[in-house]
Amino acid sequence: MSTLVNQIAKRLRAAGVRRMFGILGGGSSLDLIEAARLHDIEFTVTRTEAAATIMAAVTGEMTGVPGVALVGVGPGASSATNGLAYASLERSPMFLFIDGPASSAHQHFDQRALYAPITKAAAHLYGPDATTRFMDAWQQAVSAPRGPVMFEFTAAEAMVEIPELPVTDIQSAAPSARYGKSWQKTLSAAQKPIAIIGLEARHHADRIRDILKKYDVPAVMTYKALGVVSSESAQFIGPVTGAVGENPVFDGADSVIGIGFDPIEFIPGQWPTNLPTFTILSEADISNPRIPIGAAATGALPDLLDELDNQMTRSAWTAEEITMKRAQLREIYTPRGETFSCAAAIKAISEATPHPATIACDAGAHMFSTLGLWPAMEPFGVLKSNGLSTMGYALPAAIAHKLINPDNPTIAITGDGGMSMCLGELATAKELNLDITIFVMNDAALSLIDIKQQRQQRPATGVRYPTIDYSAIAAAFGWASAIAQTPTELINALQMTGPKLIDVRVDPAGYLQDMERLRG
Secondary structure, three states: OOHHHHHHHHHHHHOOOEEEEOOOOOOOOHHHHHHEEEEEEEEHEEHHHHHHHHHHHHHHHOOOOOEEEEEEEEEEHHHHHHHHHHHHHHHEEEEEEEEEOOOOOOOOOOHHHHHHHHOOOEEOOOOHHHHHHHHHHHHHHHHHHOOOEEEEEHHHHHHHHEEEOOOOOOEEEEEOOOOOOOOOHHHHHOEEEEEEEOOHHHOOOOHHHHHHHHHHEEEEOOOOHHHOOOOOOOOOOOOOOOHHHHHHHHHOOOEEEEEEEOHHHOOOOOOOOOOOOEEEEOOOOOOOOOOEEEEEEOOOHHHHHHHHHOOOOOOOOOHHHHHHHHHHHHHHHHHOOOOOOOOHHHHHHHOOOOOEEEEOEEEEOOHHHHHHHHOOOOOOOOOOOOOOOOOOOOOHHHHHHHHOOOOOOOEEEEEEEHHHHOOOOHHHHHHHOEEEEEEEOOOOHHHHHHHHHHHHHOOOOOOEOOOHHHHHHHHHHOOOEEEEEOOHHHHHHOOOOOEEEEEEOOOOOHHHHHHHHOOO
16 A cells, blocks of 8 residues: 555656656645655756746657646646647647535636646546556546646545556557558659658657658758757758748659658648658647648558668659759748848857857747747657647747756746746746756847737737846846847857857848748
């Protein structure tokens, strides 16, 4: 016999969990954090529940071991939804433990009902079979498509002794390979295929690189897959989002092969009828009315890659054609004019940064040039909320990454809006002594929405605000900080040592043109 929380902590530790994130409540979370401590699982207190769940979700997608977040009943539970929605849409295995449910009307609502749409399971753990329900939900979290699960239990239920069950080994599970009728025929007939590399591919980079090189297949990558094929590779073309400005890259192609690609990684919009349909290799069944799927194979990605290798023939692309396509995409993001634009700042940052480095990029207008110009060389070289596209993501994601890879240069690139949503996590990173560099592209506006408003020829309403001195705020948290208004000032600021925030005062005038070149 052993308490529920002891059995949970023991299983987490055996699976490789080394850290929890969150904000404690006064109920079962106190029992769980103590059980975790006794099993050598650290606890990182964050400043918001949303940041805690983003950190846990990023941990899960990077390691394959579910990331863990812990919050209190009621307001803690309701504040944690953002990271769970991210994990749900972007296939990250993670666990959220919540106090409760509340035993009276105070702080009471149906927490499992709240999380049901954005989790693979939402369970109340109590009684003799609590551990069984816990392990069943765990299996769902790590089975394709991976995702989050939510658990709740009260302080009384946490400390009830229940039968001790063996600590079983749960492996990530994908269904047995299933091939559509025309799948192999489509692949073997392709003379000029282009691969779209998606989020599932990040744990299979070596095999994918070998196949693309063997058959000389050029590849574009979704934002989350950047780095699976190095930007220095002869097969690399650039990032792809489904935007109309990228369509010329597919000219001449007779097949599009989605490797680990989920259509949720594309922006809304129909795939042009004059371009090839998709052949999809995916761990989970894919359906999306925006993407015309001509043939599909589903199963464990290593097995599908073996079959891809069996069916492919060397492409007819020339090196010159691939180089031209790379230049076409690069031209979309190249800095224009003499002003200190976001693109000019990213170019300067990239040239001054030792590579390979990892960037965590927030949603916003700055992401166009950031992800279009950044030289990602390894899987998870770019961290980005793509399916959910949430703001306030970059700093929590950078914290999670740095805890996993402490020796890898780690950079958070955010806008002023995204930075304002997670300011408290400056304290979290400082307390953890994490050497992270933050660039705040500060233009005193919600620029992505601002330019959409401009395109609709509407007056600026609700998108602009006074300039905030993020350098001063960072200094108050103990960070080295500076304001940069020119490339020279930016390069000089990078000479600061340790955790640093650079408040980059960029000219937003080019954002509208950036978007028009990309999205039409």
